[in-house]
Amino acid sequence: MKSKKLIFFLLVLFVFVVSTPLLAQNFPIKYTDDLGREITIEKEVERIISLAPGITEAIYALGLEDKLLAVSSACDYPEEALAKEDVGRIDEPNLEKIVALEPDLVLAASITKVESLDRLTELGIKNIGFNPASINDTIDMIEDIAYLSSASRQGNELTSQMQAEYKRLKKLVEQKLENKERKKVFYEIWSDPLYTAGQGTFIDNLIQAAGGYNIAREAEGSWPTYSLESLIAADPEVYISSAHSTPDGLTLAELRQREIFREISAFKNDRLYLVNQDLVNRPSPRIIEGYQEFIKAIFPELKEEIN
Structure with missing residues (x-):
């Protein structure tokens, strides 16, 4: 009986040890954004500001809305996003307001001026610029947002569904x-x-x-x-x-x-x-x-x- 209990314990321990790296996020994270800049994330991101509507939608779809501090005035979907703090225009956001909110990470799209993002970097605010040009790029962006936000499991689930439907539709078009x-x-x-x-x-x-x-x-x-x-x-x-x-x-x-x-x-x-x-x-x-x-x-x- 003792030997059976020992085997069971070792099996549980093995499963835990093997699965833990898949669930835990390893830091620091080094990430190169679509502007060619390398950003280092030292610890789990808890406070996010989104400047782009598509990114805001992705954050909600990933179930990360509790981490979302604020959005730009262009972010209007889902409706709950309208209740978030407004940090101004998507192209030229209010940098003072962003700094005052002390985000761990600011996520932006190509419409936000590079000068604004560079200024945020100078002010000590980590930021990432995305510039997806296709459906596949969009899926990759969502996966990356999930990874950077320690939500890889949710990211894999969402992007797998998107990839499957994209593949099905693409086949219909090819035919x-x-x-x-x-x-x-x-x-x-x-x-x-x-x-x-x-x-x-x-x-x-x-x-x-x-x-x-x-x-x-x-x-x-x-x-x-x-x-x-x-x-x-x-x-x-x-x-x-x-x-x-x-x-x-x-x-x-x-x-x-x-x-x-x-x-x-x-x-x-x-x-x-x-x-x-x-x-x-x-x-x-x-x-x-x-x-x-x-x-x-x-x-x-x-x-x-x-x-």
Whole structure:
């Protein structure tokens, strides 16, 4: 009996010893962010400030909201984030307020000026800049946020689900593209003047992943203006916009009524779509939903399989 108890004890001890490194976070952590800066995290992060909406969404999705001290004014999802301390604009946050809150870590996206982040570093506030350009980059960012916040288990669970759904959707797109040309797509960011997303942007990557061809890839710059003549000449087959593209909020009915666009194939064939811009513009856990919206716009026949 004693020998059986000893074996059982040793087995439990072995499992504990083997599993503990998987659960515990080893410090210090050395991390190189998307700006090429190396940051050292000496101890577990308990006080976080998020400057980007997508990062804030990730923090909530990981169940780390209790560690979230404050957010920028751009962070509006989930609704609970609106109750957090506001540290100002996403591009130029209030540095004095951030320093006064004494965060362990500030997380930012590329829209925050590098000068602001460098100044925070000078003031002794550790900060990390992310610049995801694709769905895979977004998944990696979420995994990294979880790792830096000692929440690797939650991170693995969330990103595994995202990867699985991304893989499933990508397979559907690949099957539709087999021996077929990509449909020409135009994405309207703003209506007057007409702004769109050019090559190398997050939107451009998302259109490509969804099986379309972004006609704005041929324009100059990441966020080019587009003339009516250029739009008619490019003749997109799918036209995507959002309610946020006009000051008063665009509706699908209003989009259909644009007489000056009547010669464009997308308007002739009623291939006009409105998407939630927060789903497709933000690198967040909801990017898979944004990906679904783009696929449904480009391949409406896949709607039932996607849902």
